[in-house]
Amino acid sequence: xxxxxxxxxxxxxxxxxxxxxxxxxxxxxxxxxxxxxxxxxxxxxxxxxxxxxxxxxxxxxxxxxxxxxxxxxxxxxxxxxxxxxxxxxxxxxxxxxxxxxxxxxxxxxxxxxxxxxxxxxxxxxxxxxxxxxxxxxxxxxxxxxxxxxxxxxxxxxxxxx
Numbered sequence: 001x002x003x004x005x006x007x008x009x010x011x012x013x014x015x016x017x018x019x020x021x022x023x024x025x026x027x028x029x030x031x032x033x034x035x036x037x038x039x040x041x042x043x044x045x046x047x048x049x050x051x052x053x054x055x056x057x058x059x060x061x062x063x064x065x066x067x068x069x070x071x072x073x074x075x076x077x078x079x080x081x082x083x084x085x086x087x088x089x090x091x092x093x094x095x096x097x098x099x100x101x102x103x104x105x106x107x108x109x110x111x112x113x114x115x116x117x118x119x120x121x122x123x124x125x126x127x128x129x130x131x132x133x134x135x136x137x138x139x140x141x142x143x144x145x146x147x148x149x150x151x152x153x154x155x156x157x158x159x160x161x
Contacts, residue, residue, distance in 0.1 A: 003075050004028035008082035009093050011039050011053075015113045018142050018151075019082045022111065025151035026080065033097045036065035046086070053086060060125065062092040066100065073101045078159070082111045085141065088120025098129035109158050110139045117141075 006028045008019035016032070023030040043052035056062040073079065081097075083090045090112070108130070112119065123138050130136065139158055146154070 004078045004080065005031055005073065005076040006080045006082065007031040007033060007097065009033040009035075009084075009091060009097070010082075011044055011084055011091070014145075015082050015084050017145055018111065018113055019080075021146060021148045022080055022082070022151050022155075024148045026155055028080065029076075031071055033093060034067040034069075035093055036067055053091070056092050057087045057089065060089075060092065063096045063099070064091075064093045066093060066096050071101065073103060073106065077106065079103070079106055079108045080111060080139070080158075081108050082113070085112045085114040085117040085119070085122070088117055088122070089125055090122045094126060095129045098126060102131070103134040104131040105133045107135045107137065109137045112139075112141050114141050114143060116143065 004026050006019050006023040006026065008015050010016035010019065010032070019030060022028070039052065042048070045051045046054060048054060056064060081094065083094050110119070110122065112122070118141060119138050123136055127136050140154055
């Protein structure tokens with residue numbers, strides 16, 4: 001039996017809610033990707049060109065540090081990886097997470113939250129942070145707050161990809 005992990009980064013709590021429901025729906029372990037320096041409200045002000053999130057997203061090589069809590073991905077076959085969409089990409093903290101662990105021969109299914117943006121360049125950008133044997137699948141953007149039952153239905157489609 002394969003073991004699943006739902007890993008997520010949530011800046012404001014919206015992605016966290018989806019991740020928690022997804023972990024229940026998938027009977028998966030739940031892991032929060034935590035920035036070493038938490039994001040403040042000012043850091044997330046995308047209208048401010050000097051805000052931390054804006055600066056990080058302008059520099060695709062930016063790698064915000066994450067809390068090191070000794071996660072071992074060895075026991076997982078499928079990882080559902082969630083994040084808010086920032087400027088049509090995953091926040092660069094997701095690259096930090098991917099580069100910190102060995103996802104060789106794993107399947108990563110993305111899910112994201114957004115007020116209306118799509119994945120844009122997220123998949124291509126994230127593939128640069130994993131080995132060639134890692135499969136990254138563009139999953140779903142959730143603009144609403146899906147229930148556990150909604151996510152069970154989505155999982156039936158997502159795992160077939």
